[in-house]
Amino acid sequence: MSHLLPVDQAFLERARARQLRLTKPPGSLGRLEEAGVRLAAIQRSEKPRLGPGAVVVAAADHGVTAEGVSAYPAEVTPQMVQNFLAGGAAVNQIARVAGAEVYVLDVGVRGPEFPAHERLIPARVRSGTGNLVREPAMRPAEALAALQAGENAARRAVSEGATLLAAGDMGIGNTTAAAALTAALLGLLAAEVTGRGTGVDDAAYARKVQVVERALERARGELGDLERADPLEVAAQLGGLEIVAAAGVFLAGAAAGLPVVADGFPVTAGALLAARLEPNLSGYLFAGHRSLEPGHTRQLEALGLEPLLDLNLRLGEGTGAVLAFPVLRAAAAVLGGMATFDEAGVSEG
Amino acid sequence: MSHLLPVDQAFLERARARQLRLTKPPGSLGRLEEAGVRLAAIQRSEKPRLGPGAVVVAAADHGVTAEGVSAYPAEVTPQMVQNFLAGGAAVNQIARVAGAEVYVLDVGVRGPEFPAHERLIPARVRSGTGNLVREPAMRPAEALAALQAGENAARRAVSEGATLLAAGDMGIGNTTAAAALTAALLGLLAAEVTGRGTGVDDAAYARKVQVVERALERARGELGDLERADPLEVAAQLGGLEIVAAAGVFLAGAAAGLPVVADGFPVTAGALLAARLEPNLSGYLFAGHRSLEPGHTRQLEALGLEPLLDLNLRLGEGTGAVLAFPVLRAAAAVLGGMATFDEAGVSEG
Numbered sequence A, B: 001m002s003h004l005l006p007v008d009q010a011f012l013e014r015a016r017a018r019q020l021r022l023t024k025p026p027g028s029l030g031r032l033e034e035a036g037v038r039l040a041a042i043q044r045s046e047k048p049r050l051g052p053g054a055v056v057v058a059a060a061d062h063g064v065t066a067e068g069v070s071a072y073p074a075e076v077t078p079q080m081v082q083n084f085l086a087g088g089a090a091v092n093q094i095a096r097v098a099g100a101e102v103y104v105l106d107v108g109v110r111g112p113e114f115p116a117h118e119r120l121i122p123a124r125v126r127s128g129t130g131n132l133v134r135e136p137a138m139r140p141a142e143a144l145a146a147l148q149a150g151e152n153a154a155r156r157a158v159s160e161g162a163t164l165l166a167a168g169d170m171g172i173g174n175t176t177a178a179a180a181l182t183a184a185l186l187g188l189l190a191a192e193v194t195g196r197g198t199g200v201d202d203a204a205y206a207r208k209v210q211v212v213e214r215a216l217e218r219a220r221g222e223l224g225d226l227e228r229a230d231p232l233e234v235a236a237q238l239g240g241l242e243i244v245a246a247a248g249v250f251l252a253g254a255a256a257g258l259p260v261v262a263d264g265f266p267v268t269a270g271a272l273l274a275a276r277l278e279p280n281l282s283g284y285l286f287a288g289h290r291s292l293e294p295g296h297t298r299q300l301e302a303l304g305l306e307p308l309l310d311l312n313l314r315l316g317e318g319t320g321a322v323l324a325f326p327v328l329r330a331a332a333a334v335l336g337g338m339a340t341f342d343e344a345g346v347s348e349g
Helices: A009-021 A032-042 A063-067 A074-084 A092-100 A141-161 A175-185 A201-221 A231-238 A242-256 A265-277 A279-281 A294-303 A317-321 A324-336 B009-021 B029-045 B063-069 B076-088 B089-100 B140-159 B174-186 B201-222 B231-236 B239-253 B265-277 B279-283 B293-305 B326-336
Strands: A052-061 A100-108 A120-122 A164-170 A260-262 A285-287 B055-062 B100-108 B120-122 B166-170 B258-263 B285-288
Touching: A009 A324, A009 B140, A032 A279, A032 A324, A052 A074, A052 A092, A052 A141, A052 A242, A052 A317, A063 A175, A063 A201, A074 A100, A074 A141, A074 A164, A074 A285, A092 A100, A092 A317, A092 B326, A100 A141, A100 A242, A100 A317, A100 B140, A120 A141, A141 A164, A141 A231, A141 A260, A164 A242, A164 A265, A164 A317, A164 A324, A164 B055, A175 A201, A175 A231, A175 A242, A175 B076, A175 B239, A201 A231, A231 A242, A231 A265, A242 A260, A242 A265, A242 A279, A242 B265, A260 A317, A265 A279, A265 A294, A279 A285, A285 A294, A317 A324, A317 B326, A324 B326, B009 B029, B009 B239, B009 B326, B029 B279, B029 B326, B055 B076, B055 B089, B055 B140, B055 B326, B063 B201, B076 B100, B076 B166, B089 B100, B100 B140, B100 B239, B120 B140, B140 B166, B140 B231, B140 B239, B166 B239, B166 B265, B174 B201, B174 B231, B174 B265, B174 B293, B231 B239, B231 B265, B239 B258, B239 B265, B239 B279, B258 B265, B265 B279, B265 B285, B279 B285, B285 B293
Parallel strands: A052 A100, A052 A164, A100 A120, A164 A260, A260 A285, B055 B100, B055 B166, B100 B120, B166 B258, B258 B285
Antiparallel strands: none
16 A cells, blocks of 8 residues: 655645736636646645556456346446457547557456457456445455555556556446445435436346445444445445555556556445545545545545546546546646747736 | 638537447546537547647737726737747646647737747738727728738648637727627627736726716717627727637538637637527537626626636636637547447446
8 A cells, every 4th residue: 555645735835826927717627627737736846747547447347247237238248348458448439549559457356367468467366355334345365465466557558658557447346345335434325326327227226236235334344434444344345446456556646656546336436435545545536527426426526526527428448537628637737838928028907 | 801601510420429438438528428429429420539639829909998898008018029028928838738830920919010930820811900999990891801810820820730719809998899809799788797816906996887888878979789880890999800800710620520618708709609500510619718897797698608617717818718628639539549348348337
């Protein structure tokens, strides 16, 4: 686990002062200005710069799919891993236009190992989680291994040039695990955080809420008050491996001094976990978009984040995080590259 | 003036059908999917592609600044033109990260002509508008010349490789002209469309509303019912030259088969004018962002557009339009480049 330094408050102030000297009416770039000063504090520079980005798409399977909580069969997880590696998924297309490399982290997919591929990071901790209704999703040591797999993937992305990092997710059944983990970490009811994921019908939705309730009850039996329990033990109870790996991506990305960007509901559950492990993460973390999953807004509120985009996405894979990269690059470019009134010889109001 | 063909409805349907075969849950990319099918209809291809973009920043001065309606002195217009050409303005920085060329169109700045510059398009129709409270902003022939200047600038951008086109604006005083023109074209009251522009105080704001009211009254005296009058004559009464030029950018961009992107309040007044001249424009037109100017939302409603971004911007220059280019590129890339379930061997739900 990283030991994360807080972002530099002095650069927040210096960047705010610089924003006022740039050739635009004060505040006229709105949330780009806020993002810019945050980037300055992360990079410890009043002229932040962002170059290439990367997204680590963590993939794993979920024992809870046995309960019929997803609209898709579990075999779709490995199929989509192959699709990511072949470049045919949404995240590949969005990453291409948004200037991001895609790394695929197999942290716990079920089935045969994938053939070696330059964008695949094989780090299978176990073949899918246990069914969280009946048993812990994983052992605490496995949760730690999944976290470290995410950290290692982030370090590889940074070593290969990433200046901006997102986590993405693939795992049929993972909105159920994300709902359970979010409810546990935030002290919320199952119904407050459970959505329709990839699109289940009413009967499956009702089942999904019950599954989350029963999983929370079981975990409470093991750990007591879930809001006060060790967050990694809570994650071990409720899983998933890719959610925990996403937490590792955020922690190692931030530790390397990069802005890190949360995606939809499962990945933001990972961000919640990471922020519980390292509260200083909040200074490095951005919300790429607001998902249609109802629990996502609860997560963002708890993290104190306002998303950059709101385009009714609910896909995951990191798509909404990567789509926000150009907005963050623009925020850095404005603060880092614009002329001041003095430099440009422009009269102030 | 262009004669604009409607976008191809058959490709809307074909693109919608293709969206359903792509490896993602149906509808899970939300507004990216809607944008993608619109791009398919514009490009007449179910696999749309977007490459480089361009923004034509039209600049002009406003006689109405004599009424004290702006927080900045009129000399800022030519100063900012120099800033655009030197690359120091917000639009330059955002265009750089969003893959867009910046063209600066001088369609009516006051003061000495600018030295030649490869990104400057000199096409001064007159040295700023008349004061719309007392006199027509320009003659109808001048409005036509401003429109044609915008069209020519768009044609240059297209001939130099633009596949996606925005208009931007620079003109101290232009939110006053935009408010008057918007109220006239939409039959609204001055108070419904007048905002604080670059940030005037309460007294100047009250003055600004009155100025818009008086301008509308004067124009009604000349043309009668402004909603039914010739829209280019209404624009000649209420101006500004850069607003009319923005209309020309949209018309010629769309005529060349490009998606065109509206920016904030003044540029979207130009979009309203263009849509009145060529109703088929609506199929080609996107709203980049929602400005903080209250009249902007009225404009977008009238155009039937939902903006792609909502980041509390109120700068203009085309910043909010260019910032949306990556979102549109992503929409095209998803529809054009993703694998289908069959191609990828992924099971459907």
